Amino acid sequence: MTKIILAFETSTSVCSAAIWGEGEVMASEQESIGYGHASSLFSFVKNVSQKARVPLEYINHVAVTRGPGSFTGVRVGLAAARGFSLAGNLPILGMTTFDLLAYTAKKQMMEDHAKIVVMDTKRGDLYTAFYDIGQDLPSHTQITKPEDLQAHVEPYKKSYTPIHIIGDGAAKLQTDYKWPMNVEFLPIFPNASDLAIAAAHFHETPSYPFSSDPLYLRPPKVYE
Amino acid sequence: MGNTNPKLVLGIETSCDETAASVVTEDGQILSNVVFSQIEDHQNFGGVVPEIAARSHLQKIDGVIRQAMSQANIKFSDLSAIAATCGPGLIGGVLVGAVTAKAIAAYYSKPFIAVNHLEGHALTVRLTNKVKFPYLLLLASGGHTQLLFVKGVGQYQELGGTIDDAAGEAFDKTAKLLNLGYPGGPAVEAAAVKGDPKAYNFPRSMCQREGCDFSFSGLKSAVLREVEKLDQITDQNKFDMAASFQQAIVEIMMNRCKNALRMIHQPMALVVAGGVAANREIRNGLERLAQKKGVEFVAPPLNLCTDNGAMIAWAGMEKFLLGRQDPLEFLPRPRWPLSSLS
Structure with a gap:
């Protein structure tokens, strides 16, 4: 089976998505949006799927970053990855930023x-x-x-x-x-194209510890 | 073939401290209703800590959905639509459920339905008791207390609401003051059974006023004052305070509902929903009021009063059957008044 990866990155103020297949990034989209990744991410995913002419049901891997970064952004990315993974029974290639x-x-x-x-x-x-x-x-x-x-x-x-x-x-x-x-x-920031390339590379390296768990590095703040 | 398959909606709820998922059918069968409660995570803090809640939702979301699907014994491809709470609530948690739901909808190109959490509570009695529109709804939970005239799906007229704390918040704060445990609702209710509801005369705020707004912060302060008067608080003091506090809440609820029934001049059902509606004394009080006014009283079963996925799946089903759906770009929101839906 040809490897096709849907990658997205939402851990900073930039939101991005990419589709990787046949050894290269087939389509990608990225924008500095500040906030609202839970909204923009799905437009980006739809757009890259159309640009690459790869319907989402052809995807067989989901790549995502799992932090550290914005707590909310990290969760949006991982929740989306878990949703796609559940829906299509797809492995999650989750890398740290x-x-x-x-x-x-x-x-x-x-x-x-x-x-x-x-x-x-x-x-x-x-x-x-x-x-x-x-x-x-x-x-x-x-x-x-x-x-x-x-x-x-x-x-x-x-x-x-x-x-x-x-x-x-x-x-x-x-x-x-x-x-x-x-x-x-x-001074580079994480984005979905680089993520797709890195995830594809590390997927060939069986020792890389992919995970779908967040890496926050900071405990939750508790207001008394 | 297609017509004989019942319509199925998956509903996902993550707006406070329960991670929940459920599948319901168009004729109101609940095929699964999985609720993972985070109570233990928040117990030490006496209330829900937003960042802890959000982290926990992410850890549980896929397992809870998987369990709901397998208990319903269906595949994602069998679903007619995927619904998720998109507010109001603690936004970190709301985002987790909403985004997971969107991804499932995106993958299968199925309709996504953004459900208002309060609308989920408001429509629950149509799932459980097939109550017809219009009806009067008392919605009381840890985050909300309001009286609504429910005219139809998406048509909610707010008759009154709390001007300070929510009723459930008053229960939680009182339980914390009396050191009864968390969550406060069941803790106060259990303590109240052993106490005298007439031992303390706590204020019935707003009850002298027209309309049906609520205020609970004075009641909570009155409990604090009584606690501070005592050198040492005995268990019996606590039980009496819990019982007197609960009695005050029951009377406030009855008074406000009586006004609301008068305001709408229409014989109809009086419906309660939300976590506070799980309190037996409140239910009994409102049932007495409804009998006296000659209207039907309807309360959902206890497990559907507190937050759950079935109410979100059902609200999604009601919207789906009316041909409504939302774009995947729908941005979840921490505040989302029901009256803004009309």
Whole structure:
């Protein structure tokens, strides 16, 4: 059976959808919408299905990001993925936004280095994941204050080893702080086309831990 | 062949702290009604925590739907439409149910029906008791308290509503004050059985006024004042306060419904719905009122008073049978007054 993937990404203010088949992205759509992913997502899915001339019943995999990101956005994506999965008995290729961005950066830079993926939490800090060179999965993840991130590149400064800071939190870090020469910035955000490509790649790598569970990295806020 | 197959609607409810799914037929059979309650998740906080609720809905949604489909013994392709609560309610949870429903509808190109949660409660007696329009509805739950003149599907005239807390909220807050447990409705009701409803004379707010608005915040404060007067609160104090509090609620409900019946000058059924309608004393009080006024009294079975998927499936069915459906772009909303549907 030919692999056909419906991918969508709703974990930031950008909403996107894509269809992947025959080794490439056949159609994609993306827009910075701010909020309202629960509405726009379904227009985007319909549009990419029509553009790619792939009716939704031909889809046999659903790719989605499972966070971290906007709590609501992450849930919208995963709820949609679970709905499609239930309806068509489709496997869910759920990746973290970290792994997606780390893989996308590796492909764009055409070389592999140590990486720090930083996602803006919109609360003044960063969801952060650390990748050693050659690794597709992070050595650890945490929430970091922007001013504390410099300490993490110190070891690389001494050894002159290149390190990449990637993600929608990267641009602000680059302008707000002074960095050693060996730090390179790639301010990319997660989107469905890159997700489809990454999911297709990792689907061929049996060790990748796809999941349909959310990764929030922050406990729920309780108001007394 | 097609005509002999009964129409089936899947309904999904996630607007508060129950993750629920159900399949109903056009002639009002409930083929499945699966409810997963999050009570344990919220117990320690004495109320529903929105972010905890939203997370829990996502964890349970597919399992609950799968169970509802398998209990009904049908396939998604057998459905006529997929309905989901799209508000009002805690938006994080509403989104989970609505988006899952949309994806199922999108995959099969089936109609999607956005159901107003309150409309689900309002139409439940047509599922369970085949009540005919029009009727007077007292809708009382943890989030809502209103009196509605229900004229038809989508035609709701609000006669009055609460100006502060919802009735269920008053139960929850009183239970928290008296340390009776959560959820407050059943806890207060159980304690009240052992107490004297005349022990305390709590205020019957609004009852001297025309119309049928409600106010419960003064009642809750009155309970707090009595608690603060005591050096040490005994179990019997608690039981008496619970019974007196409940009695005040019953009398407020009866007074407001009496006014509402007078306002609409039409012999018809008096219907209750919502979680608070599960309270036996309130049901008994309203039944006495209805008898006195010569109108029929109808209350859904207890398990269909609290939030459930069957009421959403049924409201979806009523809309579907009238040829209505909603675009998949329908944006769920935290606030969605019933009166705006007309």
